[in-house]
Amino acid sequence: MRVLVVEDDQDLNRQLVDALSGAGYAVDSASDGEEGYFLGDTEPYDLVILDIGLPKMDGISILEQWRRSDRKMPVIILTARDRWSDKVQGIDAGADDYLAKPFHMEELLARARAQMRRASGHASSEIECGSVRLDTKSARVTCDGTQIKLTSHEYRLLAYLMHHNGRVVSRTELVEHLYDQDFDRDSNTIEVFIGRLRKKIPTDVIETVRGLGYRMSCGGGDEA
Template identity: 50%
Template sequence: MRVLLIEDDPDLGEGIRTSLREEGYTLDWLKDGESAVHALREEGFDLVVLDLGLPRLDGIQVLRQSRANGLTTPVLILTARDDTEDRVAGLDAGADDYLVKPFDIKELKARLRALLRRRNGPSQIQLEGGGIALDPATRRVTFDGQPVNLTPREYQLLHELLANPGKIFSRDRLMGLLYGWDEGVESNTLEVHIYNLRKKLRADLIRTVRGIGYRLECP
């Protein structure tokens, strides 16, 4: 899952980034409101964690402008403002949840999981195809009934492909899913993940569409 964190406190931002990446999220971090509006207009994210007290453009304005631009991504407001009026203003501007600083990182993770469940419906349906079974709730993967151990990024990649069987994903789209803007990666990193998935599952499950990208074949 790709998360956009919009937070100008360097220590808090670094702590959130480290914790969520350890959880398997792909996280991008911005520190001002104007950059956030641009990113939310131009790129796709699964979740947004938004501070209110931002430079250049405050969080409420970011949220209002982004919703007006058609943003449907779940947004969790993260702020030190604890007044009822502030919470109401954030929710009325289009926030889906509200967490007051200081907070426990475990609660933030739980709230993000809840937002994902809400977005995906009352329950996350097990994904199946080509002998693969993937349970989003437990992150358990089996192939022909046998458990398969995947790294967090292999899991993310398989989840995206299995959720959209037959769809061709460009290399850039998949790299954006797996890595944040500030993560230095080798040019063949995606190909290594594809190779490992083919080895752990079946060689012909993930097809290379020359000059375009990859797709999952699920007969």
Template identity: 50%
Template sequence: MRILIAEDEPVLASQLKKTLVSEGLTVDVAIDGAEAQYLGETEPYDVIILDLGLPIRDGLTVLKNLRSGGNDTAILILTARNDWTDRVDGLDAGADDYLTKPFHMAELSARVRALIRRKAGKATPVFSKDDVTFDTRNNQVTVQGVPANLTSQEIAVLSYLFHNSGRLVSRTELSDHIYQHEGDRDSNTIAVFVNRLRKKLGSNLIETVRGRGYVIKATA
């Protein structure tokens, strides 16, 4: 799953990125509102973390512009502790959630996971299909209760397919959501990751629709 962090404080932006990357998420960072809006309009994100106090173009303006342009990406706004009116304005402008500074990284991570599930229409953080269970809270994957040893890229592919279970996902879409903005996206490598997942988790978990993509058909 792919996240955009729009935050102009370098230390905080670095901490946010480090935390989310450690949890298996793909992260891009924008340091001002103009860059945040451009990336939000041109790149496919699962969640945007948007500081309202951005330079060049403030976060509320970015939020309004994204929503008026039809962008429905889940957006979590960051605000100063005392700026309750900013929280109200942000929610009224189309934000999905907010967090006040300072905050605990664990809470931010939990809110991001919840937004990803909500946008995917999933109520539970734990997905199951046949003998495979995937816990999104810690990226733990088990087969018949035994932990599976997966690489970060394999987990990224599995996570996106589980969150979009029941829907056909193309190789291009998968690569768009597991690689960074400036990353070397090669949709052909997706087939390699899927083949590895089948060897580790079972050949029936991920189905291929020839020439179109992949699907996990039904999950609990």
């Protein structure tokens, strides 16, 4: 799962990136509105954390342009303003949620998890696929009740597939959503991570759809 942080306060930007990275997300960041707008307009994100008061281009204008361009990723706006009219303006511009500064990082992470769950059609913090259960709150994966140890990339891959279970996900989509902008992307590594996951969870849970990609097969079955 990939997140964009657009925040001009360098300390807060770094804190957000560290917290989101620590929670298992691939994170890109921008410190001004123009860069943030460009990244959000050209890269696929599962969530954007967007400050309203930005240099070069303000957050409301960014959000309005994204929505006019049919960019549908969930957006949580950050604002130091307490006026209810600013919050209304953000929601009307297309924001999915907002937080007023200062805020607790745990609250932001909880809101981030909720937005990504809703965007993929899940109401609960726990997502199940056969005997495999993903707890998005604790980033904990279990199989038949036993916790499975995963690397950060294995976790991101499994989490993305489980958030989109039942749908075929291409290698290209996985690469775009698992790695941050600066990572040396190679779609061949997806096969490696899939192979590692199949050694840790039932092999038939992740189905290979030849020529198309992968799909979580929650009812079990043979590999295609």
